[in-house]
Amino acid sequence: MNKLAPSLPESLVTDEALYLNRRQLIKGATAISALSLMPAKRAAAAQRQPLNYQRAESNLDLTPEKKVTTYNNFYEFGTDKADPAKHAQALKTKPWQVAISGEAEITGSFNLEDILKWNPLEERIYRLRCVEAWSMVIPWIGFSLGDMLKRFKPTSKAKYVVFKTLHDPAQMPGQRNRWAGGGINYPYVEGLTIAEAMHPLTLMAVGLYGKTLPPQNGAPIRLVVPWKYGFKSIKSIVSIHFSERRPRTTWHDLAPNEYGFFANVNPSVAHPRWSQASERIIGSGGIFSQKRRDTELYNGYGEQVASLYSGIKENHFF
């Protein structure tokens, strides 16, 4: 264990001088001329800032950072897993706002910089189990979603929490073109029950491997729900809505028989086209050092989360 993160909120995100300068330029009167400089920067990989956070320890084998940041399902940037790392680098993540709406006492639009001041950052090392039967172990950095949501004082009518990804076809080629975007109806929407959202394991991540998120992993802020299939962990969030009714969610809408609303990791419920009983581990090494593991119910987090589903049998499965 390392020292606790210092409580100075401004130091949570250590901006590099150059970046600051550019931001101030954009804010200022010369915004237009500054923006016109952007294309030259396009090809360069997005700069990730180091974060201050409380470290975690884990006996899980981490997936190498390079694989975590080059193997992504983020159809807004193309359907191939290598596409997001190629096409997302110019994603503009500053300034970034998250709109809070629906059944809560406090609603409105909040700057990410302010949201970051509310809670100290901590590392969480979670296994991410994709519905495609592979898994990674990723050292996320973030804070409990529940701690964030409590501030808005959700009312008793808030039964579900609905999240949306940025919808910006100018920046996201997959939203401009059906072929590039895999035929998904954008914006991407995901949802949790309020109990799931408030669960201490549910994380709002802003970084991984010690630095801010790269765009392909859902910069600047994303959800991580470790006991559910990866598609529930929505990326680049711009809206959080408290709802009385269960929302329509993206993959569930596209193929209701293949992707459930709950999508809890469950080895005994096969996807119609493949088994979920075991998973391939995306780790280091080439084809001769591959490993599989048996998939665990709730991705191994059953002890903490099974109680969420006592009494709702059907949901627990799908």
Added chain:
Amino acid sequence: MPQLITTKPQLWALKLVIHGACLLPAIWLFYLAAIDDLGADPVKELIHFYGIGAVHCLFATLLVSPLSRWRKTPLLMRCRRMLGLYVAFYATFHILCFLVFEWQLQWIDVIDEVIRRPYITVGFIAWLVLMALTTTSLKLIQRKMGARWVQLHSLVYPAFALVLLHFYWSQKSPWNDALLYALAGTLLLYSKRKQLLAWVRLVK
């Protein structure tokens, strides 16, 4: 319009190019996958590459006879068998990668997948047909089988359709490249409708 090739040396050169075009990428990508330099998931990468490679060879195989008729270049037909064998080569490596690297030789699980997942069942049937065509591709066998050889080898068309179905079905989202391949495949089959109808009548 001039013939594409007219002499034996030109045929040999063409064959050499086809061998190179088919073998070198297959070996190179396998090497990259072995040293973990083929993306984050070299296993899927190889499965996809060999799968698509098989489809490309299959299209090439089926285009040989129309091309040689159109350009009046009968010598081209001498390339068809080797292209067909490369279809089997790629398809077999595709399946071996699935069995050995993805499933770590867990035979029971693989058999379970072949039976339970319709898109894999379809791929497996296509592969059985390709194997039947491969093992009867020797000139000697061809001569012995006579008309029955043509009947048997016309199974390449239904196998082609099954492969395209398997391809489309394997994709996670409904809009994908496999649709374009299916469209091209439909056009190809349509252009061969006379042969196909003749074959259907023969089988009946």
